[in-house]
Amino acid sequence: xxxxxxxxxxxxxxxxxxxxxxxxTSICSSLLDFFLSLPxxxxxxxxxxxxxxxxxxxxxxxxxxxxxxxxxxxxxxxYVKAINFYSQALRYAPMDAEDMGKNLVAVLYVNRAxxxxxxxxxxxxxxxxxxxxxxxxxxxxxxxxxxxxxxLLKNYEGAIRDFEVALHMxxxxxxxxQIKEELxxxxxxxxxxxxxxxxxxxxKWKEMDSSAERSPAALLCVSTPSKGRGMTSVNDIPPxxxxxxxxxxxxxxxxxxxxxxxxxxxxxxxxxVVYCPSCTIPVYCSELCQEQARGIFIKxxxxxxxxxxxxVDLAKHVTDTISMGNVKSPLQDxxxxxxxxxxxxxxxxxxxxxxxxxxVLAGRVLAKLIDKRRLSxxxxxxxxxxxxxxxxxxxxxxxxxxxHIYGVVLSCCLKHHYGSDYPFTGSSVSQIRVGQALxxxxxxxxxxxxxxxxxxxxxxxxxxxxxxxxxGGYPLEISYGPQVGEWDLHDRQELLKEQYSFECRCTGCxxxxxxxxxxxxxxxxxxxxxxxxxxxTFFDILEDDSVQISDAYSSFKLSLPACxxxxxxxxxxxxxxxxxxxxxxxxxxxxxxxxxxxxTDLDIESSSTVxxxxxxxxxxxxECIDSDEDPQILISDFLKSLSILRSVxxxxxxxxxxxxxxxxxAFVRLGEFGPALQHCQESIEILKKxxxxxxxxxxxxxxxxxxxxxxxxxxxxxxxxxxxIEEIFSLYYGSxxxxxxxxxxxLQEEVINLN
Numbered sequence: 001x002x003x004x005x006x007x008x009x010x011x012x013x014x015x016x017x018x019x020x021x022x023x024x025t026s027i028c029s030s031l032l033d034f035f036l037s038l039p040x041x042x043x044x045x046x047x048x049x050x051x052x053x054x055x056x057x058x059x060x061x062x063x064x065x066x067x068x069x070x071x072x073x074x075x076x077x078x079y080v081k082a083i084n085f086y087s088q089a090l091r092y093a094p095m096d097a098e099d100m101g102k103n104l105v106a107v108l109y110v111n112r113a114x115x116x117x118x119x120x121x122x123x124x125x126x127x128x129x130x131x132x133x134x135x136x137x138x139x140x141x142x143x144x145x146x147x148x149x150x151x152l153l154k155n156y157e158g159a160i161r162d163f164e165v166a167l168h169m170x171x172x173x174x175x176x177x178q179i180k181e182e183l184x185x186x187x188x189x190x191x192x193x194x195x196x197x198x199x200x201x202x203x204k205w206k207e208m209d210s211s212a213e214r215s216p217a218a219l220l221c222v223s224t225p226s227k228g229r230g231m232t233s234v235n236d237i238p239p240x241x242x243x244x245x246x247x248x249x250x251x252x253x254x255x256x257x258x259x260x261x262x263x264x265x266x267x268x269x270x271x272x273v274v275y276c277p278s279c280t281i282p283v284y285c286s287e288l289c290q291e292q293a294r295g296i297f298i299k300x301x302x303x304x305x306x307x308x309x310x311x312v313d314l315a316k317h318v319t320d321t322i323s324m325g326n327v328k329s330p331l332q333d334x335x336x337x338x339x340x341x342x343x344x345x346x347x348x349x350x351x352x353x354x355x356x357x358x359x360v361l362a363g364r365v366l367a368k369l370i371d372k373r374r375l376s377x378x379x380x381x382x383x384x385x386x387x388x389x390x391x392x393x394x395x396x397x398x399x400x401x402x403x404h405i406y407g408v409v410l411s412c413c414l415k416h417h418y419g420s421d422y423p424f425t426g427s428s429v430s431q432i433r434v435g436q437a438l439x440x441x442x443x444x445x446x447x448x449x450x451x452x453x454x455x456x457x458x459x460x461x462x463x464x465x466x467x468x469x470x471x472g473g474y475p476l477e478i479s480y481g482p483q484v485g486e487w488d489l490h491d492r493q494e495l496l497k498e499q500y501s502f503e504c505r506c507t508g509c510x511x512x513x514x515x516x517x518x519x520x521x522x523x524x525x526x527x528x529x530x531x532x533x534x535x536x537t538f539f540d541i542l543e544d545d546s547v548q549i550s551d552a553y554s555s556f557k558l559s560l561p562a563c564x565x566x567x568x569x570x571x572x573x574x575x576x577x578x579x580x581x582x583x584x585x586x587x588x589x590x591x592x593x594x595x596x597x598x599x600t601d602l603d604i605e606s607s608s609t610v611x612x613x614x615x616x617x618x619x620x621x622x623e624c625i626d627s628d629e630d631p632q633i634l635i636s637d638f639l640k641s642l643s644i645l646r647s648v649x650x651x652x653x654x655x656x657x658x659x660x661x662x663x664x665x666a667f668v669r670l671g672e673f674g675p676a677l678q679h680c681q682e683s684i685e686i687l688k689k690x691x692x693x694x695x696x697x698x699x700x701x702x703x704x705x706x707x708x709x710x711x712x713x714x715x716x717x718x719x720x721x722x723x724x725i726e727e728i729f730s731l732y733y734g735s736x737x738x739x740x741x742x743x744x745x746x747l748q749e750e751v752i753n754l755n
Contacts, residue, residue, distance in 0.1 A: 004041060004405055008034070016404055017397045024392075028407065035408050045409065048351035049416040056279045057348030062092040063104060070111060079119040083271060086112035091275045091283075095135075106136035113145050116271060117152075124272040125149045131274075131287070134322050140170045144179060146321075151186050159186050161317045168310055217243045219476065221444055226505055230446040230475050237470040239694075240731045243453060244464040246439050250341060250364035251460050255357055258282075263342070264289035265459040278346045281353055295340020339368045344417045351413045359406045363414060370418055394501035448477035448506035449484045449492055454696070454732045458739060467694065467731045477506065484508035485654075485690040485697065489516045490537070490551050512547060512558045512580070514572045514652070515690045517596065521576075521650035522607050524595040531597025532576040532650045535604050539580060539590040547580055551592075572689060576652070607648040611655065614648075617641035618659045621666055632670055638663060657686035664704070673712035680705050699728035706747055715754040722747050 008016075012030060019027045035041040051057055070085030090108050097104040113128035129146035132139055147162030163183040170176050218234040237243065253263050262269050263282035274284040276294065284290040310318065344367045345352035345360070352360050395403065439462050445453065452468050455478045470476060481495050489509060496504050521532035540548040546559050560581065574581060577596035590596060593604040621638045624630075642659050649656050660683035667676035684701045691697050702725045709718035725744060726737075733740045 001044075001402070001405055001409075004035070004038075004044065005401060007038060007040065008401070008405075013401060016401055019392075019400070021392050028404065031404055032408050032411070045412040045416070048354060048409070049349045049413055051348035053350065055348075055350040056281050056353060058094040058278070058280065059092045060094055060097045060104070063089045063094075063097065063108075064099070066092065067099075067104075067108060067111070070115070074111070074115055077118070079115045082115040083112055083119065086115060087273055091280050095277045102139065103136045106132040106139050106142065109135070110139065110141050110145055112272065113142075113149070117145065117149055121271055122149050122153050124270055126153065127272050130321060133318075137318060137322060138169055140166050140175065143169065144182070147182065147186070151182075151189075156186055156189065161314060165310065165314050165318060168314065216245065217241055219243060224475070227446045227475075229444060230477070231444050232473055232475055233470055235472045237466050237472075237476075239466055239468050240734050241466045242463065242734060243466055243476060244441065244445075244462075246441050246462045248460050248462070249440050250339070250361055250368055252341075252357060252361045252364060262286075262289050264293040266457075267459065276342065276346060279348050281345070282342055293340060293342040294346060295343045339364075339371065341367065343367075344414065349413075349416075351410075355406065355410065355413075359410050362407075363410050366410075366414060367418075370414075391501040445476060445478045447480040447496070447500070447502075447504060448475075449479065449482075449504055449508035450506060450692070451477050451479040451483065453478045455479075456733060456736070456740060458736060463736065465732065465734055484513060485515045485519070485687075485692075485695065488519045489549065489556060490554055493554060493556070509556065510558060512560055512573065512577075514569055514576070516549075517573065517577050518650050518652040519654050519690060521653055522602060522604065522611070523646075523648055523650050524598060524600055525602045526595065526598055526600045529595060529598045529600065530575045530651070531578070531595040531600075532652075533595050533602045533604070533607075534592050535608060536592055538592045539596070541580060541588050541590070572652075576650070610648045611645060614641040614645040615655060615659065618645070618662055622662045625662075625665055625669055635666060635670070638666065652686055652689045654686070654690060657683045657690075660686070661701075661704075664708070668708060668711070673708055676708050677705070677712065680708055694728050694731055696728060696732050699725055699732075702728070703743065703747065706751070710747070710750050710754065713754060715751060718747075718751045718754070722751060 008031070012034060015027055015030065047053065066085050066089035070082045070089060073079070073082035073085060086108055090105065090112070093105045093108055095105055099107055109128045109132035113125040113132070116122075116125040116128065126146060126149045129142050129149065132142035133146070136142070143162050143166035147159045147166065150156075150159035150162055160183065163179055163186065167176060167179045167183065170179055217237050220232050220234055221229055222232050223229050231244075233243070251266075253261055253266060257266075260268060261283075262285040264284055267285055269283050269285045274287055274290050276282050276284075276290065278294070282290075282293065284293065341364045344363070352363070355363075392400075442455070442462050442464065445455075445464065452466060452470050452474075453464050453476050454467050455462060455464050457463070464476075464478065466476070480500060482492055484492075487495070493503060493509065496502060517534070518532045521534055524531040524533055536551045538550055540550070542548060542557075546557055549556050549558060575597070579590060579596050579599060590599075593602050594600070595602065618638055618641050621634060624634060642663055645659055646656060660679045664676045664679035664683065667673070667679065680701070684698065684705060687698055687701055702721050706718045706721040706725065709721060722744075725747070729737050729741055729744055738745055
């Protein structure tokens with residue numbers, strides 16, 4: 001792409017740099033016309049769309065090579081490596097390829113099933129047998145292997161039927177003898193256990209306890225002077241209420257998760273990973289996700305059972321086995337019709353792997369719009385304008401130029417797939433920027449560094465839930481980044497400006513709060529003074545009862561409302577920064593390194609050095625824990641480092657909370673639960689000052705505390721803490737708590753089992 005960038009004339013670069021959303025169409029048309037005349041550009045597009053280059057296409061030769069390596073590992077009983085090689089073979093295997101008269105994909109599924117069986121992965125082995133049978137119902141080995149897996153899973157009735165089907169299909173005398181042996185063993189064992197079976201061959205999703213879930217609240221989209229459009233509630237909303245849920249306009253897995261997570265639902269793929277039948281790019285957790293992503297459902301060979309003159313009950317068993325793969329997850333909306341987002345990328349062309357992630361995502365948005373137009377018969381109309389390029393004017397010149405180049409390249413790739421259905425004009429090219437917007441309605445919710453709405457995902461679906469009581473007409477806001485208590489004011493604002501091109505004026509960023517004063521603060525040099533000392537921030541108290549907080553790069557004006565200091569939170573501010581409140585209505589200045597309570601100057605450079613050195617030592621303890629080394633011989637030195645850290649850092653500093661957490665983990669590793677509890681509680685007490693009472697950060701730390709209490713055998717204390725954990729997490733996840741946080745449920749089970 002760099003070569004293409006260098007070829008663009010300076011006058012066209014200038015036009016792009018000065019472009020606005022209003023003239024995007026004409027600018028994109030000019031760039032498109034220029035590139036179409038370049039042979040170099042045509043070569044780039046040809047390489048990106050050529051399915052014959054072999055980068056992402058199926059290959060029988062590669063498949064057989066991986067199969068051979070898998071067979072070698074299997075013969076050496078290295079089943080884990082065998083599974084990996086068979087999986088790679090499945091990735092490259094053409095669906096119609098044959099090996100010694102059998103479908104190659106079906107053979108590979110049975111080989112991988114055998115390896116997983118030997119590795120103890122019985123349910124995964126069973127699913128691979130089902131896949132082989134769906135492709136090749138007459139494959140005796142698949143039925144035989146399925147029977148063995150079903151038997152070990154104690155599904156004796158299913159195992160008997162599997163062996164009976166295999167027996168009817170097997171032609172050789174030796175093969176029939178082997179199957180009869182297994183069948184007689186299972187029949188004998190089944191009779192001894194009085195036919196008790198456990199039909200667990202079809203894994204089921206855990207049901208959600210959502211019977212009491214209220215319908216999403218009635219919302220209203222409004223416009224405000226400071227934040228533009230935003231969402232409010234028509235009526236009062238209690239805490240923990242579901243206010244919105246939405247499937248994505250388009251979605252794509254991150255590059256670093258491409259090999260580990262399903263490209264459709266984003267959950268971690270199991271060992272029996274499924275691949276695209278037409279290319280080598282995506283991985284899926286199941287056939288259901290595979291087929292929804294492609295929009296093509298594999299034809300099941302259900303009529304073949306008649307050919308073997310099977311009895312009616314066995315014929316039904318064959319049909320049921322072939323069709324049982326597509327089990328819908330209750331986590332998925334019953335009315336949701338997924339868009340086949342991989343279909344236009346499939347076939348072996350490498351552009352969706354080579355181009356940046358946001359460009360490929362933009363392609364999925366456009367592809368969805370094109371398919372909608374196809375269904376409505378409006379192919380001659382221009383692509384719908386989604387008006388999502390809100391920050392176009394803030395984009396740096398270099399990024400803007402790259403965006404335009406990628407827009408033209410992507411349009412050429414889409415044109416290659418859609419042909420005349422894709423309107424190849426400057427208007428279509430100018431839509432590429434929409435790629436960052438995944439949830440259209442979700443994007444109406446504004447940001448706050450102290451949000452009253454929590455966002456989370458189940459599979460691809462976005463859920464928004466209130467975490468506090470929200471009065472009717474009050475803004476509903478989510479967090480786009482670090483919140484109050486996680487980062488200080490200056491760092492939060494810098495990130496939001498860099499990534500979203502706006503300055504936040506939420507309550508947490510427009511009113512003085514304790515967290516921003518103490519998060520990275522030092523201890524006052526004066527003994528017994530509770531004041532905070534900031535390293536880089538200085539303060540100007542203004543005559544209008546406000547304070548200007550500044551550092552070398554930015555400055556923010558915060559209000560000091562009187563009612564704010566009548567609360568416990570406000571009393572803490574008075575404790576650590578009384579000078580900000582004294583002499584209000586009279587302007588004065590406080591430098592960095594000066595105590596905000598008593599005014600004593602601190603040698604910041606020296607204190608900072610002491611703090612860094614102490615924290616380096618404590619980080620060594622964390623490295624020791626992570627590497628499974630015994631921290632016993634070093635623990636006394638680390639406790640000294642913690643004492644040194646406390647001598648220079650403010651008592652509410654997040655640095656001390658982190659250090660206490662590391663020390664607590666070390667004592668847990670040593671089995672010394674008393675000191676572990678003490679240090680864990682110290683960390684939590686600090687976090688309670690930095691975050692709101694029901695913040696999820698507190699909930700996460702309480703999980704650590706309850707785990708230590710369970711290990712210490714303190715059942716009553718653990719039950720009390722777990723009750724508090726459930727209160728917090730229910731606000732954030734409601735009826736989805738079991739699905740999102742199964743570890744909370746496990747804690748409850750552990751504490752119940754305590755004597």
